[in-house]
Amino acid sequence: MKKLFLLLAFLFTPIFAQAQGVVSAADPRAAAAGTEMLRAGGSATDAAIATMLALNVVEPQSSGIGGGSFILQYNARTNRITTVDGREAAPMAATDRWFFDLEGKPLSHAAAVPGGRSVGVPGALRAMALAHKRGGKLPWARLFAPAIRLASQGFDVSPRLNNALIQFSGHVDPAYRALYSTPDGKPLAVGTHVTNPEQAALLRRVAKLGPDSFYVGPQAQKLVAAVNGAARNPSKMTTGDLAAYAAKDRPVLCGSYRGYKICSMGPPSSGGVTVLMILAQLERFDMAKLGKDNPVAWHLFAESSRLAYADRDLYVGDPDYVKVPLAGLLDRTYLASRSALISPDSTMPKVAAGTPVGAPARVRAQSQEVHGTTSLSVVDTAGNIAQVTTTVESPFGSGLAVDGTILNNELTDFDIMPEKDGWLAANRVEGGKRPRSSMAPTIVYGPDGKVRIAIGAAGGSTIIAQVAKALVGVIDWKLSAQDAIGLGLLYAPGQVAVAEKGTQLDAMIPALLGLGEKVQSAPLGLKANAVERVKGRWTGGADPRSEGVVMDQQGRTTVIKRVGAQPNRPSE
Incomplete structure (x- = not known):
């Protein structure tokens, strides 16, 4: 009987192995959020959304719901790929002189990044919602549980986050930077446990009320007030800009x-x-x-x-x-x-x-284009795939934050100079346009x-x-x-x-x-x-340059030999 059991185990091991879901992400806690969804019976899309939301908490310098995303979804049953364009958009008030000063001179890239004018209408949540509609299995609110847990119960500052705080947080609003600083203003050391209760509350609201709660009503009003009232480079965004935003299905x-x-x-x-x-x-x-x-x-x-x-x-x-x-x-x-x-x-x-x-x-x-982005790859037990790149553009985006969540500076991906020698740039700023x-x-x-x-x-x-x-x-x-x-x-x-x-x-x-x-x-x-x-x-x-991991749905992590001194990396 024992021999028969061993034979059956040998025969069926490849089947079990083939059916194993896998998540690869830039942070092990985010990958664990994805594998939690796979164990709960979720799809690759469910796992990818949970991973994105967790990255918002533990890797705030790179991505989050204040930014945007591109998503590829592969359906194993149909053998087809669909895409989701959740790229941020310029406010309708934007013109090709959006990044010019009061004297009519173009701002430098460094001068254009901080504050409200660089913030595009965030697309990440709309992208998640469209992807979930197409390929999700678990309830929308379930996908937020790991991120809410990390924000409310806390997480340890990683070397990469510590490095970003040291090198790139100078333009970040003081109230947000204080979350990750000691009482005397120094960036929190690696391993310091930190919570983000405002972000936890925001995630709970969106989990309960759905993505519309971010784009209309009090939350949208708060975001618009933050970018239009910014001390540097105030914007002219409206609540109508947020309400009108839609993630798009683009041809693969x-x-x-x-x-x-x-x-x-x-x-x-x-x-x-x-x-x-x-x-x-x-x-x-x-x-x-x-x-x-x-x-x-x-x-x-x-x-x-x-x-x-x-x-x-x-x-x-x-x-x-x-x-x-x-x-x-x-x-x-x-x-x-x-x-x-x-x-x-x-x-x-x-x-x-x-x-x-x-x-x-x-x-x-x-x-x-600068380096405030993250990528993740997910396959589920059925062979469905979600491949995602998501970003807030520069490390810590525009430096503005709403409810503990960084807002992007994606509009600086536009060409600041709209023309040269009489020709208009393909990537010039226009109202409602998405930057390349x-x-x-x-x-x-x-x-x-x-x-x-x-x-x-x-x-x-x-x-x-x-x-x-x-x-x-x-x-x-x-x-x-x-x-x-x-x-x-x-x-x-x-x-x-x-x-x-x-x-x-x-x-x-x-x-x-x-x-x-x-x-x-x-x-x-x-x-x-x-x-x-x-x-x-x-x-x-x-x-191996990052803190990224490959994790199967049982939570087992592939050993990766790290290279380079992570805290000394010059960019995200």
Whole structure:
């Protein structure tokens, strides 16, 4: 009898393993919130929303309901992907001179961030609600329980939060900063237990009353009063701006790379199209043969990145306001012509945007994206997936807070200068418009037609390069998601490339210089997460640079070897 039991256990173990849900997130307490939903019978969407809400509490410098999100949902039954655009929007009163001072001069990016004018109408809660309507199983209020518990009962300050408080909280309103400060005003030390009762009360209200309670009524009035009454850069937002906001269903954007179907978020995010362009331009090169330790492979990656970023900067904006030539940008003939500019032996002396079919005349973008974002990946027992990137833009967003919750500074992702040489920028400020993003939540089908990996990243415009690099690692170099995420990055959005300091790229710098690359060595503060299907089982990867974890629905955490000194990372 004992032998029979052991035989049955052996036979059915793969089935149980295959049915295991997995969460990868930037903080273990947030991942635990997601796995709590999976154990309760929730879907990937339920788990993702609970994880997002918990991150709002324990990683407030990066994301929250005062910001926005892009969500990809994969339905295992239909084998289809849908998207949710929860990107923040400009108030209707905004004009293309939104970030100009009283003398008619444009503000610098640093001067535009603090205060009310940088705050876009938050989209995260509307995005969660639409995603839940499509793919949720548990009651809406149930998803808030872990976050409410963390805010009310407290949590310990992590090294990454402590680092953000030290480096990036100077613009934060004193009342909010006091939550995370000692009586003499110093940032709370790592391990200090902290509660946020105002945020707990806000989460309880939204859990009980639904998302409308955030966008209309007293809560909306409080938010509008905060941004319009800000001491710095007061806004002209109205309660009507909040009431009118809606998360949008955008067409999923898909392309191919070496027999893999790669699907991501389309505009107003530039992430998906730019990742697809980078990969398509690399396809004629034998990246597998070159391998991950060959400087030529990284040089090719940098050159392809430059070309794709140049097109992205010029042409991508909110498709409800500007014509985005997606078909032309992803046309194989056009991409082949761009790829032909790349040489394995030398670096292009100058990089400019191309002219894809359908391209309008545009001015190169001047926006500056910074690193206050987080990413998470979830798969449930049925194989459904939620891939999310969510943000408040800069660390601690605008510095304004309402009920213990940071408000975004997303509008500084617009081009501050609306025109140049008589041409209007695609990403200029307009009332109701959504600023261009680099967020690139991505789901990849293998040649067998089944989902192979879901991945996303945080880190401003490095997100695009992080995702593209990881997919080259998985597809060409046959790395696990964990190892592909952990690879150092050569980030080349322009002529100068940044080789991530302290990685395998350090040793390649002389060879890269010999190929004509202009290279700087610096830390990049990267942060990526993924789930992947390997031999019929779901597992995942989390960035070793961060505090991220991969956790199965039983609460078991994958051991990840950390790299870098987290408190000294220069950006979030």
